[in-house]
Structure formats: structure tokens, C-alpha cells
Amino acid sequence: MERKLMKGNEALAEAAIRAGCKCFFGYPITPQTELAAYMAKRMHKSGGVFLQAESEIAAINMVLGAASTGVRAMTSSSSPGISLKSEGVSYIAGSDLPAVIINVERGGPGLGGIQPSQADYWQATKALGHGDFQLIVYAPASVQEMVDCVVKAFDRADKYRMPAMILADGLLGQMMEPVEFPEINPDAYDKSGWAANGHKFKREHHIINSLYLQPDELEKSILDRYKKYEIIKKTETDAELYLTEDADIVICAFGATARVAKSAVNSARELGIKAGLFRPKTLWPFPVKEINEAAKNAKCLLSVEMSMGQMIDDIKLAINCSKPVHFFGRTGGVIPTPVEVLEEIKKLGGAD
Amino acid sequence: MAVVFERPKSLIDIPTHYCPGCTHGIVHRILCEVIDEMGIEGDTVGVCPVGCSVMAYDYFNCDMIEAAHGRAPAVATGVKRTNPDKFVFTYQGDGDLAAIGTAETVHVATRGENIVVIFINNTIYGMTGGQMAPTTLPGQVTQTTPFGRSPELAGYPVKVCEMLSQLTGTAYAERVAVDSVPHIRDAKKAIRKAFENQKEGKGFSIVEVLSTCPTNWGLAPLDAIKRLQDEMIPYYPLGVYKDVAEGVFPKTEGGEK
Amino acid sequence: MATTEILLAGFGGQGILFAGKILAYCGLMDNKELSWLPSYGPEMRGGTCNCSVCISDEPIGSPLVLTPDILIAMNQPSFDKFVKEVRPGGKVFFDSTLIEADTDRTDIQLFGIPSQQMADENGLKGGSNIILLGKVIKETNIFSLDTMKKGIEKVVPPTKAQLIPNNFKAIELGMNA
Numbered sequence: 001m002e003r004k005l006m007k008g009n010e011a012l013a014e015a016a017i018r019a020g021c022k023c024f025f026g027y028p029i030t031p032q033t034e035l036a037a038y039m040a041k042r043m044h045k046s047g048g049v050f051l052q053a054e055s056e057i058a059a060i061n062m063v064l065g066a067a068s069t070g071v072r073a074m075t076s077s078s079s080p081g082i083s084l085k086s087e088g089v090s091y092i093a094g095s096d097l098p099a100v101i102i103n104v105e106r107g108g109p110g111l112g113g114i115q116p117s118q119a120d121y122w123q124a125t126k127a128l129g130h131g132d133f134q135l136i137v138y139a140p141a142s143v144q145e146m147v148d149c150v151v152k153a154f155d156r157a158d159k160y161r162m163p164a165m166i167l168a169d170g171l172l173g174q175m176m177e178p179v180e181f182p183e184i185n186p187d188a189y190d191k192s193g194w195a196a197n198g199h200k201f202k203r204e205h206h207i208i209n210s211l212y213l214q215p216d217e218l219e220k221s222i223l224d225r226y227k228k229y230e231i232i233k234k235t236e237t238d239a240e241l242y243l244t245e246d247a248d249i250v251i252c253a254f255g256a257t258a259r260v261a262k263s264a265v266n267s268a269r270e271l272g273i274k275a276g277l278f279r280p281k282t283l284w285p286f287p288v289k290e291i292n293e294a295a296k297n298a299k300c301l302l303s304v305e306m307s308m309g310q311m312i313d314d315i316k317l318a319i320n321c322s323k324p325v326h327f328f329g330r331t332g333g334v335i336p337t338p339v340e341v342l343e344e345i346k347k348l349g350g351a352d
Numbered sequence: 353m354a355v356v357f358e359r360p361k362s363l364i365d366i367p368t369h370y371c372p373g374c375t376h377g378i379v380h381r382i383l384c385e386v387i388d389e390m391g392i393e394g395d396t397v398g399v400c401p402v403g404c405s406v407m408a409y410d411y412f413n414c415d416m417i418e419a420a421h422g423r424a425p426a427v428a429t430g431v432k433r434t435n436p437d438k439f440v441f442t443y444q445g446d447g448d449l450a451a452i453g454t455a456e457t458v459h460v461a462t463r464g465e466n467i468v469v470i471f472i473n474n475t476i477y478g479m480t481g482g483q484m485a486p487t488t489l490p491g492q493v494t495q496t497t498p499f500g501r502s503p504e505l506a507g508y509p510v511k512v513c514e515m516l517s518q519l520t521g522t523a524y525a526e527r528v529a530v531d532s533v534p535h536i537r538d539a540k541k542a543i544r545k546a547f548e549n550q551k552e553g554k555g556f557s558i559v560e561v562l563s564t565c566p567t568n569w570g571l572a573p574l575d576a577i578k579r580l581q582d583e584m585i586p587y588y589p590l591g592v593y594k595d596v597a598e599g600v601f602p603k604t605e606g607g608e609k
Numbered sequence: 610m611a612t613t614e615i616l617l618a619g620f621g622g623q624g625i626l627f628a629g630k631i632l633a634y635c636g637l638m639d640n641k642e643l644s645w646l647p648s649y650g651p652e653m654r655g656g657t658c659n660c661s662v663c664i665s666d667e668p669i670g671s672p673l674v675l676t677p678d679i680l681i682a683m684n685q686p687s688f689d690k691f692v693k694e695v696r697p698g699g700k701v702f703f704d705s706t707l708i709e710a711d712t713d714r715t716d717i718q719l720f721g722i723p724s725q726q727m728a729d730e731n732g733l734k735g736g737s738n739i740i741l742l743g744k745v746i747k748e749t750n751i752f753s754l755d756t757m758k759k760g761i762e763k764v765v766p767p768t769k770a771q772l773i774p775n776n777f778k779a780i781e782l783g784m785n786a
Contacts, residue, residue, distance in 0.1 A: 005630075005637050005645070023434050031649055049433045053426065054459035061423035061456075065430025068417045069397070069438075073430065091420050114649070175672050176630075176645035178637055196415035196431075198438050200394040207409045209418040263670030338671055 003178040008143045008168065009034035011179050012076070012102055015150035017042055020186035021100070022071045023049035025062035029078045030114045031170035032104035036076065056081040060088030060101070067097040068208040070195030072154055072186070076102035078170070079120050080111060082128070089163055090129025094210030096194075096225070098157035100150065101135070102166045104173035107333035115333025116170035118255060121310035124167045125284040132222045134229055136164040136236060137283040139254040143177035145281070151184055156236065158189040160228055167283060169306065171256040171335060229285075238281040239290035243269065247276030249349040250295050252315050252325075253304040254280050257336060261304045264341035273349040283311075288318040295319055300348055304341055305329040360384035362393040362413045369407060373566040373573025376404060376472065378530045380411055382540040383443070383470060386547055387414065396439040397431050399424040401453075403445035404478040422453025425460035428467045439550055441468040447477045450486040450510045457516070464521030464555035464600040468546040471512060473527075474563040475584065482568030486510040489587055494568075509587070513560050517594035523555035525593040529562035531580045535590070555600035562588055612665035613751055614674040617738075618691055619683025621658040624738035627764065628681065629660035631742060635752040635760035636664045644672035657686060664751065679749060681741050682708060692717075700749060702741050720748055722786040728779065736779040743783020754780065 006014065013035045016024070024039040036052070043050035049066075053059035059075045066073035077085060082103045092099050105120050107113035124137045136156050138149040146168060153164035196206045212218035240258075243265060244250055253261035258279040268275035278294040278301075280287050295301055300323055303312050309327040316325050328344040330336045359365060363384035370376045387393050396414040400406060402421035409416035419427040424442035432440040449457050449471050460467070476494055477483040483496040487509045491500040513525045524546060528539035539561055546557035562584050564576035571579060615632060619625045626647050636643030646661040661674035676696045682688035682703040688710065695701055697716040705721035712719075724740040727733075733740070739761075746752050752760070761776045 003637060003640075005633055005643075023430070025430065051429070051433060054455050057423065058426040058429075058456050058459065061420060061426035062430035062433070064419070064423075065399070065417065065427035065432075066434040067430070068427070069431055069435050071434040073434070087420055088423070095418075170649070171646065171672070174647055174649050176633055177669070177672075178643065196397050196417050197435055198395045198397060199415055202394070205413050206415045207418070208416070209409060211406060211418055259669070260671040260673075266670070335671075335673055337673075337675055339675075 001180040001182070003180055005176050006143060006179050007034055007174060007176050008146050009104065009173040010038045011143045012146050012150055012166065012168070013038035013042065014181065015147040016074055016100065016154070017046050017048065018181060018184045019151045019154040020072050021048065021074050021154065023051070023066045023073050025051050025053050025059040025066075025073070025075050027053050027056045027059050027077065027081060029081045031106060031173050032076050032078045032102065034173070035102065035104070056084035057087065060085040060092070063099050064088055064092050064095070064097060067092065067099045068095070068195065069197040070191035072098070072158070074100040074102070076104065078104045078106045079108050079117065082120060082123065086123070086129040089135070090131055090133065091210050092163045093129070093133035093135070094131060095208050096161040097163070097208065098161055099163045100153045100157055100166070101163055102168065105167065105169040107331065113333040114170065116256060116335055117306050117331065117333055118169055118257060119307035119310065119331060120167065121283065121305070121307060124165055125286070125314070128165070133225065134284055135162065136160070136232065136285075137167050138164070139167050139281055139283050140172065141255055141258045141279065143172070143175065143179045146172060147179055147181060155187055158187070160232060162228070167255065169256050233285040236282060237285050237287035237290060239287035239294070240277070240279040240281060241290065241294045242277040242279065244276035244278060244294040244298075246274055246297060247294075248274040248297070248299045249345060250276050250278050250298040250301045251304055251341070251345070252278045252280075252291070252301055252311065254283060254311070257304055257306050260336050260338050261341055263338035264345060267338060267342045268345045268349065271346070273345060275345050275349055286314045286318055291315065291318045295323060298323060300324040300326060302326045302328060302344060302348060304336060304344075306335065307331050360388045362387040364411050364413050366410065368411055370404065371567040373564065373576060374404070375474075375530045375563040378536060379470065379472060379539070379561050379563065380408065382536065383543055384412065385540060386544045389544070390547060390551075392439050392547070395437070396441070397435070399428045399431070399440070399442040401442065401444040401448035402479075403448045405443055405445060405472065406479065408443055422448050422451070423456055424448065425453065425456040425465070425469065429460055429463070429465050432465060432467050436466070439468075439547060441470060443470045443472070445472045445478070446474065446485040446487040450512055457512075458519070461516045461556045461558070462519045462521045464523065466550055466553055466555060467557075468543075468550055469556075469558040470543065471558055471560045472563050473512070473560055473588065474565040475509075476565050476568050478565050478568055489583060511588065513558065513593040516558055521556050521600050522558070522594050523596045523600045524549050524557040525560070526595075527560040527562065527588060527590050527593065529580060529585060529590055531562070531564075531577045553599060553601075554596065562590070612663055612667065612669065613679065614677050614696075615662040615664070615679040615681070616659060616674045616677035616691055617662070617681040617683075618657065618659035618687030623658070623683045624735060625658045625683065626660050628738040628742055629662050630764045631739075631757070631760045632662045632664070632752075634763040635756045638756050638759045638763070639752065641665060642668050644669040646672040657684070659687065679745060679751070681745065683738065683741070684708065702744050702748075704737055704741065720744055722783065724783065727782055727786065731778070731782060733775055733779050733782070736775060739776050739779035740783040740786070743780040744786055745783075746780070747784040754784070
């Protein structure tokens, strides 16, 4: 396999095309712009569709339309644009449609800034739109993982008929790293049982819809979806455990921040502090089993985030508040440094 | 005995939820007659709006998608771009198309998206109980213009065919009405032409249908028809606003997208 | 080899990101782990510009270079700002045509060459960045000349392949400066 150097944003796009994505609908926003530009250049060569929409809202609804016909569809944006897409994401979830949405996060709220951030954790994992629903949320920490996540996201979106999100950030989107593209054979899921692509007089008409005026019918549709979510919670969690076996202090960090945290963990080990890293690769479902394994010998945990601490609640719930969970974060586009994180580790881990 | 009149096959034989005297039923019927006559039901995907026709997916026998409020043109774009061989139409009311979905409407037209938009203009929000629509006439009383629509307070109505006919991507824009048999015949012809345009890859086609809302206008069905004739048609003149016979794209770039 | 952290900084348009890319591709050619991270945003359009490159035998942790082992500075503000951050024992390469090296630090090595002037005199317009890279490989042995040439061949787009010999010439000028 050839190692190539690629920007995270471009690797996301290339991986999507290789995963059988047949259409991309987007709207320009920093820092995900290279993704759309790459799609514009490459998509038509692979027989797919690239269209720059008039808004994020239109883009996500174009995704809904394409996905309704059984085609692998995707959109990407950055934080303020994802807020606009949230309406469409809710409709996609309510219509049981597969789709992939990429968020290359920047600082918020409002127009915020354009530097890397992880402050859309809550939005992605709790409430990307109105109503009872979830997305599968992947949090890659390298350009290679971005590729792997995209492939997986398309697969799982099809498998479970639900939206999947890649939650990246400006740092991952902009950086270049060596990357390899594995041979991808997109699993062909049979969509003929529901896709609205013309019945050819060979079947009943298909309706793609999220409207249920009878509460008991709506409730049933949601309960069915939540049965699916239970299966996903059991089977789809993923995390990296690094030096956690004997760790007194377990750092919890995802995405770009986990790289910073890993550097700090290595420095702490050099100082004789038993630090380890728990890195969730899926944010929903949250890797409950894995964090309990990682924290089994820990005295405390430290969540390190590029936000004001949006993952802390999930950590506390996952370990049933059995151990203290501390927090260190920078926000607004400021990237925490390994030295800063090491200082926090020293404060917590050097105490005994 | 020869059958001279029957229900279109693409119009599912169940009671609709529309109010007595509502003209949605007429438009549904002539749309389905066109689909039947062209034999395209199996290759058609329709997109419903949010509004009174939100549940039209239960009435049309082709594949149907229910869009978010105002987003039907974007959804239809997603369908058409990935399935250029299918016939794609949206069926939208005035709030959906000319208020919340204005951006989607303008851009689907300016892209020359090769779809058909059926636009029901009845000058009111029906589903939510009779509020001001972007097409509500000056002076018209609605729940949210209880003293009549004042242009100073609430602005002027949007004239959709006039507006969209300014865009290069619009191949065809015609305003029709369903208040009388001759007008209904014209309306059907317009819808047929719009679908033929799509078949030939001519670009964006819209048929605006002046319709009634007896319930929210507070009028008996026949009085509602009379209001359409006396008040709406003078404000929204019927006719062809744009018809680009050769289509909106240069032939060298290869007609249908 | 531990991780070598390199920071390149200057004005937008001086080829900061391009020089960083060459270093990144050199890492790729030598089968190293590496990362390349640009500053992005409005500063890309003519303001200050910088670029972090990490080269290592181990997977790269944070790709953001805060305390560089190697600093390549191409304008005064960048030199002034980042010379303070260079790791003790680190090396600073700068264009002495544009930069007056004013620093109290004695724990780092300074390598100033008039790269801008050299580029102009040798008909290598815009080659100042590459001349500095030549100086870097001469003084650090981070990459061989052969690797550097391969890196350049990878980065220069095929449509501009005629520029490759000039880049080679610039590297050699820097090595001999």
C-alpha cells in the first residue's frame, strides 16, 4: 500500500469517494473548505455528483433527497454550519435514512472563531436537532483514522439506516500526515425494500417520511429506533487504551486533544507518574465498558478537552461516579499544550 | 360499455383529509391524470411540503418523500441529481415555497434544476389555521392580520411566477387557476407541459395554481371560487410568464443533467 | 531518533508552507512518522504565516510545534517571536537579508545566510525558502541531499516540473553558504 501525504480534509473526501459515496452537497466554511474543493475536483470523475448548495440547510436536504433514493450521500461543514444542518439531520434520523455528516469543528458559540475546537460534543452526542434520536459519532485522532472512520461511518449508516457523524476539528482537517487507503469493498446493503427511486410498477409505492400524527404510532417508531440504538451501544463502541493497565491517573481525551494528552502521558511516565490515556473513538455510543476497564486501577480521571468540559458528564455516568473526574481544557480555538496537561497530571498524580 | 371517466390510477383510492370545497383535490387529480397519460408513475418521485398537502404522499401512488418545511426543492434536487432518469416533482403551498423556502425556491430555479414544481397559491396558511401567507392580498383578513394585511406593517405579496421568470434557469413558468372547467383544462395542459419539459431536459418548470381555502377564508365553497375570480386573478394575472422552447442550457453541453 | 520539531515562519507568499511540505515529503521518503500543520485563516492572505513539521520514528503526538528544535525564520516578526521558544540546543536558520538577529540566547545556534539576496543574484526568484532548507540539511543532517531532492520532486506539481532544477540549485547554494 502506498503511503501518501494528505490533509485531513482531503483524506476525508478521498475516503468517502472510495467508500462509494455518490454525491456530496456542501456550502463553503472554514476550516473544512478543502473537503468540498476536493469533492468538486474528484467526484465527477468517479461518476458521482458534487453540488454547492445555496445554504447548509439546502445541502443537508439534498442529502436527504439523495439518500431517500438509496444512494450513499454526504455533507460536511464546520460548527456554525452544522447548527444550520441540524433540522435536516433530525428529519434524516426520523426518516430512517443513512447519511454521513462531517463536522470539522471550530470555536463557538455564534460565529465564534476558525481555530480548532471540540465544543460541539454536546451537539453531536446529545442533540443534533429536535426529537428523540441519536447519531453514531466517530472521533478520529489522525488523518489515517479519518479515512478509517469515513469507511466505517458509511457502512454503519447503511447497516442501521441512520445518520453517522465524523466529529473532527480544524487541526485534524488542516494537518497533513501519511495515510494509506485500504482496499475498500463497500458492503452492498439491499435498499430495495425502502428506497424511493421509482417503483417501475413492480412494487407498492415507497414513502420516506418522518410524520406520524398518531402519538402511539410515533412512539412505536421511536421505540423501534431505540431498540436499534441498544444493539449499537452493545456492539459499536470503540476506544484506545494507552498505558492504562497500571495507571493511577487516566486522562480522557478524544480527537486532536488526545494526541496532546498522549504526549503529556509519555512525559508523565518519564517523571515516574503512572498516567494512562483513555481515548474514545466513538463518542456515541460512549465506550462505557472500555472506560471502566481503563479506569479499573485508577485513583482519578482527568478529562482534557478543547471545550469547557462537555465530555465530563459522560465519563462520570460511565464509571457511575465511582472515582473523581477532574477537568482541564482550553476553548475558543486555543489548543492545550502537552506542558499544560502535564502540569495538571503532576497536580493530581504527584499528590501521593 | 365504454368507460369515459374514471379515477386516475396514480391517485390512490382513499378519502383525503382536505376540507370540503378545497381545490387541492382538483390539482391532485389533474396531476395524476398527467402522470397516467405519460405512463410515468413507476419512474416518478414526488416530494411533499409542510402545509395542507403534507400528507399527499398517502394519495399519490408514485414513490414519495416528505420534506421539511420549505426544503422540498432541495430534497428534489438531491433526488434528481442522483437519479436523472426519474421524473421529480414537488407539490408546495405558498408558505412553504414563498416564505420559509424562498432560498430553496430561487436557487432550484436559477440552477435550472430539471424538475417540476406545482405551487398552490391560496393566499393563506391553511394547515395552521389561517395565518398570513407571503401571498396574502393587501387588506385580506387572516388570523395574524386581523385588521387586514397592511403593506406598511406586513409588506406586499410575493408574485412568484413574475419573480422566477427573471431567472435564466427557469424554462417555464405559468400561472393557472382551478376555478372553472376551462381554467382547470388549462391547468392540466400546463402541468403536462411542465412534465414534458422535464422529459426533454429543458430546465426548471413551475406551475402556479390559484386555489381556494373556503375554511380559512370563512366562505362557502362557491363564494370562495368567486373570491378567487374577483380578487385573486386581478392581482395574480393568469398566463405564461416564461417559456423557453429550446431549454435553458446550451445544447452543446448536452441537454439533460 | 526522537521527534524533531520544526517551525517555519514568515510572511504569506514567502513559500513557508511549501518549504514545510518539502520537509514533510522528505520524512515520507525516509519512511518516517511525520506531521505537517499550517496556520490557517486570514493570515494566509498576506499576513504572517507559519507551519509546524514533526519528523520522528515514533507516532507523532501533538502536531503543533511550540518549542522547535529547528526554527526557520523568514521575517523579523517571526524571528523575534519564535527565537524565544526554541528548545535549548536548538538551531535557528534565518534570512540575514531581512532579519537582524537580536537575541540574548546563548543556548541555541544561529545560522543566518542572506538567502533572499542569494536567490536574487542567482536568478532564483522566490527561492529564498529553499536556499534556507539547503542550509538546514547541511547543519543538521536531518535529511540527506538525496532525500531532499526526492522530496522536492514530490512536492513540485507535474505542471511546474521545469522548476525542479532551480530548486536543486537553491538547495546546493544553501548547503554551500
